Amino acid sequence: MKKNPIGEFEEIVLLTVGILHGNAYGVTIKEEIESRLKREVSVGALQTTLRRLESKGFLESEHGESSPSRGGRPKLFFTITLNGKKAIEHIRQTRNALWGSLPDLVLDLK
Amino acid sequence: MQHKPVPPNFPLKLLRLFCKPEFYPDIEGDLLELYDKRVSTRGRTKASWFLFKDVLLLLRPGIMRTPKVNQKLNYKDMLQHSLLMAFRNFKRYKSAFFINLIGLSTALASVLLILIWINDELNVDKFHALDDRLYQVMGNYEQNNNINTWNGTSALLPEALTEMPEMELVVGGTDPNWNISFDLTADGKKTKAIGKYVGKDYFHLFSYELIQGKPAEVLADPSSVVISASLANKLYGGISEAIGKSLEWKFLTIGSPAKITGVFEDPPSSSTDQFEFVLPFALHKRIEGAHWESPNAVTYVLLKKHVELEDVNFKLVDFMQSKVEDSNVSLFLKPYSEQYLYNRYENGIQAGGRIDYVNLFSIIALFILIIAVINFVNLSTARVSRKMKEVGVKKVVGARRSTLIAQFLIESIVLSVLATIVAVALAALLLPEFNQITGKVLKLPADLISMLSIAIATIATGALAGIYPAIYLTVFKPASALRSNGGSSGGPTWVRKGLVVFQFALSITLIVAVLVVSRQLQFIQTKHLGYDRENVILFEREGKAAEGLETFLAEIKNVPGVKTASVITNDILSPPGVIDFQWEGQVSSDVSFSRFIVHYDFIEALGVELIAGRSFSRAFANEPQIVLNEKAVEVMGLKEPIGAKAKLWGHDVTIVGVVKDFNYRSLHEAIGPMFFHLDSRFASTVVVKLESGNLQQSLVALESFYKEFNPGYTFDFRFLDQDFQALYDAENKVATLSFYFASIAIIISCLGLFGLAAFTTERRIKEIGIRKVLGSSVTGITKMLSMEFTIMVLIAIAISLPISFILARSWLTNFAYSVELSWWLFASAAIAGLAISWLTIGLQTIKAARSNPVDCLRDE
Numbered sequence: 023m024k025k026n027p028i029g030e031f032e033e034i035v036l037l038t039v040g041i042l043h044g045n046a047y048g049v050t051i052k053e054e055i056e057s058r059l060k061r062e063v064s065v066g067a068l069q070t071t072l073r074r075l076e077s078k079g080f081l082e083s084e085h086g087e088s089s090p091s092r093g094g095r096p097k098l099f100f101t102i103t104l105n106g107k108k109a110i111e112h113i114r115q116t117r118n119a120l121w122g123s124l125p126d127l128v129l130d131l132k
Numbered sequence: 133m134q135h136k137p138v139p140p141n142f143p144l145k146l147l148r149l150f151c152k153p154e155f156y157p158d159i160e161g162d163l164l165e166l167y168d169k170r171v172s173t174r175g176r177t178k179a180s181w182f183l184f185k186d187v188l189l190l191l192r193p194g195i196m197r198t199p200k201v202n203q204k205l206n207y208k209d210m211l212q213h214s215l216l217m218a219f220r221n222f223k224r225y226k227s228a229f230f231i232n233l234i235g236l237s238t239a240l241a242s243v244l245l246i247l248i249w250i251n252d253e254l255n256v257d258k259f260h261a262l263d264d265r266l267y268q269v270m271g272n273y274e275q276n277n278n279i280n281t282w283n284g285t286s287a288l289l290p291e292a293l294t295e296m297p298e299m300e301l302v303v304g305g306t307d308p309n310w311n312i313s314f315d316l317t318a319d320g321k322k323t324k325a326i327g328k329y330v331g332k333d334y335f336h337l338f339s340y341e342l343i344q345g346k347p348a349e350v351l352a353d354p355s356s357v358v359i360s361a362s363l364a365n366k367l368y369g370g371i372s373e374a375i376g377k378s379l380e381w382k383f384l385t386i387g388s389p390a391k392i393t394g395v396f397e398d399p400p401s402s403s404t405d406q407f408e409f410v411l412p413f414a415l416h417k418r419i420e421g422a423h424w425e426s427p428n429a430v431t432y433v434l435l436k437k438h439v440e441l442e443d444v445n446f447k448l449v450d451f452m453q454s455k456v457e458d459s460n461v462s463l464f465l466k467p468y469s470e471q472y473l474y475n476r477y478e479n480g481i482q483a484g485g486r487i488d489y490v491n492l493f494s495i496i497a498l499f500i501l502i503i504a505v506i507n508f509v510n511l512s513t514a515r516v517s518r519k520m521k522e523v524g525v526k527k528v529v530g531a532r533r534s535t536l537i538a539q540f541l542i543e544s545i546v547l548s549v550l551a552t553i554v555a556v557a558l559a560a561l562l563l564p565e566f567n568q569i570t571g572k573v574l575k576l577p578a579d580l581i582s583m584l585s586i587a588i589a590t591i592a593t594g595a596l597a598g599i600y601p602a603i604y605l606t607v608f609k610p611a612s613a614l615r616s617n618g619g620s621s622g623g624p625t626w627v628r629k630g631l632v633v634f635q636f637a638l639s640i641t642l643i644v645a646v647l648v649v650s651r652q653l654q655f656i657q658t659k660h661l662g663y664d665r666e667n668v669i670l671f672e673r674e675g676k677a678a679e680g681l682e683t684f685l686a687e688i689k690n691v692p693g694v695k696t697a698s699v700i701t702n703d704i705l706s707p708p709g710v711i712d713f714q715w716e717g718q719v720s721s722d723v724s725f726s727r728f729i730v731h732y733d734f735i736e737a738l739g740v741e742l743i744a745g746r747s748f749s750r751a752f753a754n755e756p757q758i759v760l761n762e763k764a765v766e767v768m769g770l771k772e773p774i775g776a777k778a779k780l781w782g783h784d785v786t787i788v789g790v791v792k793d794f795n796y797r798s799l800h801e802a803i804g805p806m807f808f809h810l811d812s813r814f815a816s817t818v819v820v821k822l823e824s825g826n827l828q829q830s831l832v833a834l835e836s837f838y839k840e841f842n843p844g845y846t847f848d849f850r851f852l853d854q855d856f857q858a859l860y861d862a863e864n865k866v867a868t869l870s871f872y873f874a875s876i877a878i879i880i881s882c883l884g885l886f887g888l889a890a891f892t893t894e895r896r897i898k899e900i901g902i903r904k905v906l907g908s909s910v911t912g913i914t915k916m917l918s919m920e921f922t923i924m925v926l927i928a929i930a931i932s933l934p935i936s937f938i939l940a941r942s943w944l945t946n947f948a949y950s951v952e953l954s955w956w957l958f959a960s961a962a963i964a965g966l967a968i969s970w971l972t973i974g975l976q977t978i979k980a981a982r983s984n985p986v987d988c989l990r991d992e
Contacts, residue, residue, distance in 0.1 A: 065166070065186040066188075093160065
């Protein structure tokens with residue numbers, strides 16, 4: 023996974039898409055992140071990240087149904103691709119490896 | 133059912149503008165959904181705000197479309213196509229192409245030459261490094277209730293001014309107009325060179341570069357002299373060889389040896405002041421004396437930085453009164469480099485000068501360019517019916533209007549680029565001639581800025597010429613453009629006619645201008661001035677001639693061909709003024725008289741007519757005596773002038789005669805009171821009147837006599853009428869130039885008219901054929917065809933005559949004596965305009981009228 027390093031926000035978006043499994047589109051992703059992480063997410067930031075992840079091949083999208091509140095516009099559902107899964111798995115493993123080798127002393131701060 | 137809240141339109145519109153089209157629908161969906169939710173949780177206003185904020189935050193590279201506006205068009209191909217079309221059109225409509233090319237290139241060449249000239253004029257004297265702080269002290273001299281402005285100041289002024297805190301450097305000198313020819317002797321070699329006296333900081337102040345010597349030192353010693361590089365080469369064969377050598381200078385009876393302390397680079401041609409050597413100013417003061425009353429020097433000033441000119445001028449107004457109690461002089465500073473262009477004063481107030489000619493020629497350049505551009509516009513719109521098919525077809529296959537406009541603009545820009553190339557070549561070819569007329573050494577500019585401005589001007593001209601036809605031609609709907617009779621309307625004829633009228637109005641105005649200017653100049657140069665300037669030669673009195681005057685004059689009169697000879701102290705064409713002149717029964721005190729300081733036979737040599745009393749004569753006692761002119765008698769109010777006594781500078785003089793008024797100055801000025809004063813002590817110029825007829829022989833005889841009488845001196849003479857011509861130098865140059873440029877303007881107008889006439893007759897060829905078949909005569913058809921143009925030219929005449937009358941009258945007020953503006957002058961301009969236009973269209977119309985109807989109708 024040297025080629026496409028994943029940023030912090032990208033990681034969050036990828037994971038959230040995974041969490042929402044099957045119901046991940048713009049609004050739900052935004053709300054999910056906001057409620058879980060207690061941080062504000064702008065449509066702009068989210069949309070750019072989604073498109074970027076898609077162009078990196080970590081996400082794929084599919085048009086779904088519409089609802090009256092969307093002015094007849096279709097929802098765009100995102101799902102994680104195999105590559106995406108590998109990418110977050112890779113992150114998780116590297117993090118775990120790092121955590122594993124962390125001496126207990128360091129964490130004794132609190 | 134609840135009312136569904138409607139989201140604000142603007143943010144979504146904005147989004148649609150910048151968002152990638154493929155992203156747009158679902159992002160908009162998301163935004164709308166969010167809006168909906170927010171309306172229910174936070175209210176409408178907040179929701180709208182958030183929507184707007186979200187849209188603004190979407191303005192980021194990942195979402196925005198890439199700014200490729202016309203991704204589908206290939207610009208290179210379109211440009212290629214347009215160029216191809218341009219060249220095809222040139223080839224197809226050869227006559228129009230050549231008319232445009234010739235017109236535009238002549239116009240551009242004229243404009244280029246005029247611009248070079250103007251640029252040169254504007255840069256005169258600007259080369260001094262300290263130019264922005266360099267000033268000349270000018271004086272307003274009040275005389276006869278009239279203020280004369282000139283640069284003469286007292287030789288004491290430079291020293292006095294140094295005390296003012298605003299002055300960084302003050303340098304005295306002698307008037308560059310006075311720059312006189314000295315006799316120089318070096319190593320036994322004799323030559324003449326132009327010299328002047330300057331203060332010791334002269335080379336600090338002015339950027340005449342010293343090749344040898346230091347600015348601070350070269351003029352420190354009163355016995356030093358600084359010479360130009362070319363003089364050093366001439367006299368000593370090298371610049372470094374000259375340093376330290378001795379140079380003997382002589383002017384009239386004054387002269388002394390001097391040591392060469394420095395060599396300067398010859399003054400550039402952009403300098404008004406041209407001199408070959410300079411002597412220390414201290415010497416001038418010693419020779420000529422320095423008094424507050426006598427303005428026999430000039431003063432240059434370098435102001436300190438950040439000093440306001442107004443403040444200094446305010447202090448200078450009554451500066452002279454602090455030196456001389458009842459001084460009539462008020463001083464002021466003028467930027468040194470402005471003197472050249474702003475050199476005319478009327479009653480102490482700056483009133484133009486050479487800048488008027490600069491403005492005049494700028495206007496002429498603009499007119500010529502406009503006329504040429506009008507040709508292009510007319511010929512392009514006239515071809516409208518042919519072009520319309522092209523436009524129609526292109527529009528049908530989907531060409532946009534902007535593309536078509538671009539195509540037409542490219543066509544006209546290509547033409548103007550071609551015209552510029554021809555124009556530059558033409559200008560280069562004509563430059564030597566132009567230099568001869570203007571008396572300048574102009575070169576085609578080769579620096580980057582000039583090249584760029586020429587390039588910009590070219591494209592601008594092309595765009596200007598092309599924009600109207602381009603817009604006009606592309607406005608048609610394809611359907612009407614393609615209909616078989618679609619083009620018969622021929623475009624907005626009033627615009628075309630208006631432009632032709634405008635062109636001809638300009639041309640006729642120019643014809644009147646040329647007529648008036650040349651008539652006035654002819655008038656000046658042939659007007660009987662009251663004296664005879666033909667066959668009068670002048671030369672410096674020097675050598676033996678300066679020693680034994682009477683012997684010299686007696687001997688020179690014996691030379692075959694010499695009628696009479698005399699000497700004069702002042703310049704004949706600009707005599708000095710005298711105020712200190714009293715007479716019995718004098719009423720007003722401050723009348724200035726011009727004073728001719730002359731010797732016996734002078735009045736006869738000039739052929740001035742005596743109307744009372746006698747002339748100066750050796751037969752009578754040599755008492756101080758003067759001869760008045762009629763104007764002087766009138767001003768003085770003398771009933772019995774002959775024998776009356778007067779006082780000149782407190783000395784008694786007797787009035788012995790009266791001469792008829794004669795124009796001793798340029799005709800710009802009226803004749804004033806003057807007198808001849810018999811006094812030959814300082815006479816510097818010998819005046820010889822020769823017999824008419826065998827002038828050449830007389831001159832040869834005089835030269836050999838002079839060599840014999842005055843060995844070592846060169847016989848260097850000039851004709852009085854040459855001097856006289858020089859008075860009208862500016863007018864003569866302007867007259868010649870305006871004649872050429874007016875001709876060019878008229879020729880270009882005619883080219884346009886020719887093109888237009890050719891086009892109209894060609895378009896109406898079928899009509900002519902039918903008319904002829906139905907029995908119309910050749911004269912009838914010719915009349916019909918030329919009527920349209922005749923009316924246009926008549927309107928142009930009606931417009932231009934009053935304008936040109938006003939212009940001519942205002943120009944003639946510059947002269948005290950001027951020609952009458954008679955009606956026939958305008959009539960002949962009008963007739964000339966009409967005749968020229970008829971000649972231009974005549975060939976075309978008659979050819980069309982005589983054509984055999986069979987030829988033009990057989991296609992149908």
